[in-house]
Amino acid sequence: xxxxxxxxxxxxxxxxxxxxxxxxxxxxxxxxxxxxxxxxxxxxxxxxxxxxxxxxxxxxxxxxxxxxxxxxxxxxxxxxxxxxxxxxxxxxxxxxxxxxxxxxxxxxxxxxxxxxxxxxxxxxxxxxxxxxxxxxxxxxxxxxxxxxxxxxxxxxxxxxxxxxxxxxxxxxxxxxxxxxxxxxxxxxxxxxxxxxxxxxxxxxxxxxxxxxxxxxxxxxxxxxxxxxxxxxxxxxxxxxxxxxxxxxxxxxxxxxxxxxxxxxxxxxxxxxxxxxxxxxxxxxxxxxxxxxxxxxxxxxxxxxxxxxxxxxxxxxxxxxx
Amino acid sequence: xxxxxxxxxxxxxxxxxxxxxxxxxxxxxxxxxxxxxxxxxxxxxxxxxxxxxxxxxxxxxxxxxxxxxxxxxxxxxxxxxxxxxxxxxxxxxxxxxxxxxxxxxxxxxxxxxxxxxxxxxxxxxxxxxxxxxxxxxxxxxxxxxxxxxxxxxxxxxxxxxxxxxxxxxxxxxxxxxxxxxxxxxxxxxxxxxx
Numbered sequence: 001x002x003x004x005x006x007x008x009x010x011x012x013x014x015x016x017x018x019x020x021x022x023x024x025x026x027x028x029x030x031x032x033x034x035x036x037x038x039x040x041x042x043x044x045x046x047x048x049x050x051x052x053x054x055x056x057x058x059x060x061x062x063x064x065x066x067x068x069x070x071x072x073x074x075x076x077x078x079x080x081x082x083x084x085x086x087x088x089x090x091x092x093x094x095x096x097x098x099x100x101x102x103x104x105x106x107x108x109x110x111x112x113x114x115x116x117x118x119x120x121x122x123x124x125x126x127x128x129x130x131x132x133x134x135x136x137x138x139x140x141x142x143x144x145x146x147x148x149x150x151x152x153x154x155x156x157x158x159x160x161x162x163x164x165x166x167x168x169x170x171x172x173x174x175x176x177x178x179x180x181x182x183x184x185x186x187x188x189x190x191x192x193x194x195x196x197x198x199x200x201x202x203x204x205x206x207x208x209x210x211x212x213x214x215x216x217x218x219x220x221x222x223x224x225x226x227x228x229x230x231x232x233x234x235x236x237x238x239x240x241x242x243x244x245x246x247x248x249x250x251x252x253x254x255x256x257x258x259x260x261x262x263x264x265x266x267x268x269x270x271x272x273x274x275x276x277x278x279x280x281x282x283x284x285x286x287x288x289x290x291x292x293x294x295x296x297x298x299x300x301x302x303x304x305x306x307x308x309x310x311x312x313x314x315x316x317x318x319x320x321x
Numbered sequence: 322x323x324x325x326x327x328x329x330x331x332x333x334x335x336x337x338x339x340x341x342x343x344x345x346x347x348x349x350x351x352x353x354x355x356x357x358x359x360x361x362x363x364x365x366x367x368x369x370x371x372x373x374x375x376x377x378x379x380x381x382x383x384x385x386x387x388x389x390x391x392x393x394x395x396x397x398x399x400x401x402x403x404x405x406x407x408x409x410x411x412x413x414x415x416x417x418x419x420x421x422x423x424x425x426x427x428x429x430x431x432x433x434x435x436x437x438x439x440x441x442x443x444x445x446x447x448x449x450x451x452x453x454x455x456x457x458x459x460x461x462x463x464x465x466x467x468x469x470x471x472x473x474x475x476x477x478x479x480x481x482x483x484x485x486x487x488x489x490x491x492x493x494x495x496x497x498x499x500x501x502x503x504x505x506x507x508x509x510x511x512x513x514x515x
Contacts (some may be wrong), residue, residue, distance in 0.1 A: 051415075
């Protein structure tokens with residue numbers, strides 16, 4: 001076993017396949033050494049890849065695309081990797097039972113949002129995990145679907161997902177769109193109520209991928225499929241109902257004990273086999289076409305003006321279109 | 322005069338770096354108050370360059386200012402990248418610091434600033450690692466002492482004999498004394514002394 005691969009990830013429940021593969025020595029079983037590196041924010045993921053702190057990362061496609069194009073630092077070759085998860089993000093707004101009842105009792109969600117916003121003493125401040133994220137695109141689609149102008153009727157702020165609960169409790173933000181389990185955690189802590197799961201906005205959308213740097217793949221030609229095999233095995237374990245308790249315990253274990261330090265009760269509600277929760281994450285490593293995986297994101301990224309029309313050649317050269 | 326904003330929650334390190342940079346009369350160094358918002362500070366002080374601890378949570382916000390349509394900042398912010406000096410950026414990332422250019426045009430003479438920051442971050446990292454190693458050694462010594470004490474009570478023996486027993490176990494099983502001591506404590510703590 002000579003290959004060592006540093007994979008960056010954040011404190012999110014959909015990082016589970018790499019954490020499980022590491023904890024169960026699945027990487028060793030396939031003859032590769034992998035070191036999961038937990039970083040505080042998405043900027044650290046992108047910089048880690050660009051400046052050789054990481055060999056790969058669990059990340060969403062928009063950030064990978066913008067990093068590959070050199071839109072936030074030096075351009076590096078990143079191709080679509082192994083799909084890991086679908087759906088699972090949640091949009092929540094500040095409030096408790098009363099606000100939630102008002103939201104649900106109002107059929108016109110534009111009015112519901114305006115009524116909710118009127119209870120605040122400022123323009124609603126909504127957080128997303130990074131600008132170049134599926135969360136930002138999904139929140140934008142949600143606001144558009146209820147005829148709320150993101151740029152004039154809300155203020156968008158950026159912060160790492162693990163900081164959102166504290167920011168909500170401190171009154172720094174009024175809602176957020178974040179990955180699992182942070183939306184569920186905000187609801188369980190009675191800080192916010194859910195208004196939409198990402199599945200209801202873009203059904204079946206690809207969320208996280210395991211992306212390895214092309215330079216690392218070239219230096220380790222035999223290692224990529226081994227890492228992918230280990231993570232695919234782990235993703236099956238993460239989906240198996242009989243393993244839910246194990247995976248939940250692992251994700252909730254402290255960082256010092258190879259866990260992710262996530263809130264256990266919230267994690268239990270977002271696991272794929274959770275009995276009642278409507279917005280669970282789905283671990284799915286099956287490959288799909290570039291268009292079905294990234295088509296909607298690339299279209300939205302063009303609308304935002306991040307990507308040119310026509311698209312840069314580098315995107316098709318790298319396999320994103 | 323170049324305006325430099327230092328955003329580092331480690332106040333000792335930030336203070337040391339500020340003192341280092343203030344020796345250069347061409348720099349106006351501003352320290353970000355603990356818990357103050359990085360975006361607010363950039364808006365308020367309009368620095369030319371921001372040196373930031375890469376683990377700061379609101380670094381992501383700065384990362385996104387250039388493209389965020391509703392950004393309250395008029396000045397663009399970009400991660401400082403020197404295409405000719407990749408190793409400088411790699412060193413900076415490895416040390417835990419990065420720099421953001423807050424102007425349309427790249428700021429000149431950023432490299433010496435970044436090099437000073439890298440050197441200082443490395444020094445703090447080394448000191449921190451030494452401190453952690455010292456704490457670990459202390460904690461290991463305490464564990465071994467507790468295990469020896471328990472062994473002495475159980476076996477009614479002197480300290481030398483207890484130490485010899487732990488050392489023998491470690492050698493026989495090719496393990497560290499600290500591991501044997503921890504195991505002994507977890508297996509025997511709470512057992513009555515005969």
